[in-house]
Amino acid sequence: MSAAPDRRVAVVTGGARRLGRHLCLSLATRGYDVVIFYRSSDDDARTLEEEIAAAGHRARAVKVDVADKHAVAAAFAGIGAAEGRVDLLVNNVGNYNPQDVTALDPDVWDETIAANLSGAYYCCHGALTLMPDGGNIINIGMAGLEGIRANTRGADYYVSKTGLLVLTRALAAAYAPRQIRVNMVSPGQLENSVDLPPADEISRWVPMGRSGTLDDIAQAVHYLLDATYVTGQNIDVAGGYRL
């Protein structure tokens, strides 16, 4: 896939499955050539490439562990050669392997921070070298980051997402003069969540009384792409969670 100069290119990390896959499809429909970063889901990545091509759009899957800064640099060098630019980066990788903080394995800590936070930074670094003025970075966070309260399970995940919010704001301030906007979209409990409460209990936490859909998240991503005066913001898409 080689992008013509007038084509826009989006990179989505963790793009082969679940939310990332949905975002790849909706960004392709919006007209982006999509570069799908994935780690191990070869079959899903190929199927998605084919599905996007069959719909008349362009996609290229790239196998890259975002926690490996050399692999990320090589992947963006490849994009520089193949597509030539990055107009949008969506940092969607966000591994959640909750353990009680009193028993949190240091290796799990390292892996979570490496993939969710350092990996997002490596991708920002690589994408920004190829990003024209007016480009976008959208980081996927988690609902409730503002005024976060103690949670004894999943501290590594919450630290990674809080760090990603700090990075979002730093990059937004730094790149605003170039009209590059950096924002965060923070899902609440999605309908495919690994620890979704029973349907009759969800309204205890979510005032709107339902889990989020993948399309709820895509809507916020598309809003941010249209909202050309919005940067450094974090949007909870969570049905009123913690209101």
Ligand SMILES: NC(=O)c1ccc[n+]([C@@H]2O[C@H](COP(=O)([O-])OP(=O)(O)OC[C@H]3O[C@@H](n4cnc5c(N)ncnc54)[C@H](OP(=O)(O)O)[C@@H]3O)[C@@H](O)[C@H]2O)c1
């Ligand atoms: N699902 C929810 O309820 C929920 C709630 C709040 C926030 N979020 C956030 O939404 C985002 C997407 O959630 P999800 O549940 O759809 O994600 P997910 O299924 O946990 O992960 C998406 C993909 O990330 C890829 N990945 C993981 N580590 C990687 C690495 N080191 N390098 C490259 N790719 C890697 C995996 O690719 P491979 O399959 O190729 O290995 C995986 O398919 C995450 O940031 C998550 O924190 C989700």
